[in-house]
Amino acid sequence: MSTDVKRLITVLAALLLVALTTATARAADGGGDGDGPSAGQRIASALRTSPVYVDDAYTDAVPPSRQRQLADRIRGAGLPIKVVLTPLTKGDAFDGDSDVLAGVVRDRFPDQRELIVITTDSDFPDSLEGYEWPTDTHQARDAVAATGFLDEMRNAGLADLTAKAVDLVAEGKGRERYEEATRELDGSAAPDAQASESPASESSSDGTGGWWLWPLITVPALALTALATRALVRSRRTPSTVPQLVFATARAADEAGLRRRAEAEVLALGEATQAADATTTPDLQRALDAYAAAGTVLDEARGLPDLAGVLALAQEGRDALAGSLGLPLCFFDPRHGRAALRTGWRQLGRRERLDVAVCQECADALRAHRAPEVLTDRDEDGRTVPYFELPAGRSVWAATGYGSLMSPLDGFNTRRTTTR
Structure with missing residues (x-):
């Protein structure tokens, strides 16, 4: 090298x-300075007296009078909305991430089952992000996102932008508003792309056009690709902190995506149970129990394994509504979706052989004597291990295999009974 x-x-x-x-x-x-309270504690303390927190850096944009107006607007909406307007920069108490900020706020209000948080955006200081727990009932994420695309908000200040976001959340039609606001963006790049392609096509047709530009473009691109490849190979050969940081970042992104997916599935299951007819749905009560359990797990989720458990409970609820118990989600990683078949499998170092439900990809891996992709968790020593290696008494997901070994709902209810 x-x-x-x-x-x-x-x-x-x-x-x-x-x-x-x-x-x-x-x-x-x-996240605090010295012995003082952390940033999260300061924000949570302020939010207990007013639903609006504005950092000193933003008081010119959102002065106290506008803050009071926003608070009155939120109280008038009758929704559990908290607004947090604070600068976000890499390396700060929230690592410059609005997802982390919203999560910290959520953790500071554990007794509040329903919560909507509107924060400043990580990437665009003049934009906002919306979050909602336990489900997206009020379509807060789309409602807040739509605010930044409205023509009337094009030159609006932060106070007006936040007020509009509160109004759209209260309206409860965020998804519709977002689609309307972004409809004109669809295909807007096409004319520019065609215009930029035209001269190149004409100049290349006479044999004297921009062919000489290709080395200037491809050589640096190839060099960067080679550098990235060599760095990746080196990181695989030599253990270091850098790959671990990359993996942690990827895991955080996976968790955020899975949380959104879990919220959507719980919301869909709730709507389906409300629409179900008790006279023609014998297992409606079980579906309702699965819905309640999924909501509880979602509220208390501490990572990917719990969020995957939400998916398993939602699937069990849907099966109860349908009146037919199909195969559960994939044993090795529920994110793979519903299993395609059951197969015998023996965990390394164990004698007993388990009958587990697996997706087709994992089944193919087992047949080829390859290790399937596995959902991981952390053991008592903080090591990352396959989730099923945790003691069954410590992990309901290890005990149930997300439905392969035991009903997730039964496992959840058993755990709740024994821990009371």
Whole structure:
């Protein structure tokens, strides 16, 4: 490897390590300064007296008079809305991530089952993000997102933008408003793309056009690709903190996506149970129990395994409504979807052979003597292990296999009974 490549990789690694160290230090002290309260604590304390928190950096844009107007607007809507307007930068108490900020706010109000949080956007300071728990009943995410695309809000200040976001959330038609606001964006890039392609086509037809530009484009691209590939190979050969940071970031992104999926499935199951006729749905009560359990797990979810459990409970609820118990979700990773078949499988180091439900991809991997993709969790020592390696008494998902070994609902109810 050349000296320049080594130098570049070293610099990138150093920057990532500094970021990791800073984030770890902040996590250790709760995000606070010295012995003072953490940023999350300060925000939560303020939100207990008013539904609107505005950082000092934004008081010019949202002065106290406008803050009071926003608070009155929220109280008039009668919804559990909390507004948090604070600058977000990489390395701060929330690592510059609005998802983290919203999650911290949610954690500070554990007794509040329903909560809607409107925050400043991680990427665009003049934009907003919407979050809602336990489900997207009021379509808060789409409603807040739509605000930034409205023509009337094009030059609006932060106070007006936030007020409009509250109104759209209260209206409860966020998805519809978002689709209307973004409809004109569909295909808007096509004319520009065609215009940019036209001259190139004409100039290349006479044999003297822009062919000479290709080396200028492809050579740097190939060089960057080679550098990335060599860095990846090196990271696989030499354990370091950098890949771990990358994996942690990817896991956080996976968790956010899975949470949205779980919220949508719980919402859909709730709507389906409300529409069901008790006279023609013998297992309606079980579906209602699965819905309630899924909502509880979603509220208390601490990571991917719990969110996957929400999917398993929602699937069991749908099966109860349908009156036919199909195969559960994939044993190895419920995110793979409903299993395609059952097969015998023996865990490494164990004698007993289990009958588990697996998706087709995992079944093919087992047949080829390859390890299937597995959902992981952390054991008591903090190590990442396959979720089913945890003691059944510590993990309801290890005990039930997300439906392969036992009904997720029965496992959930048993755990609730024994822990009371």
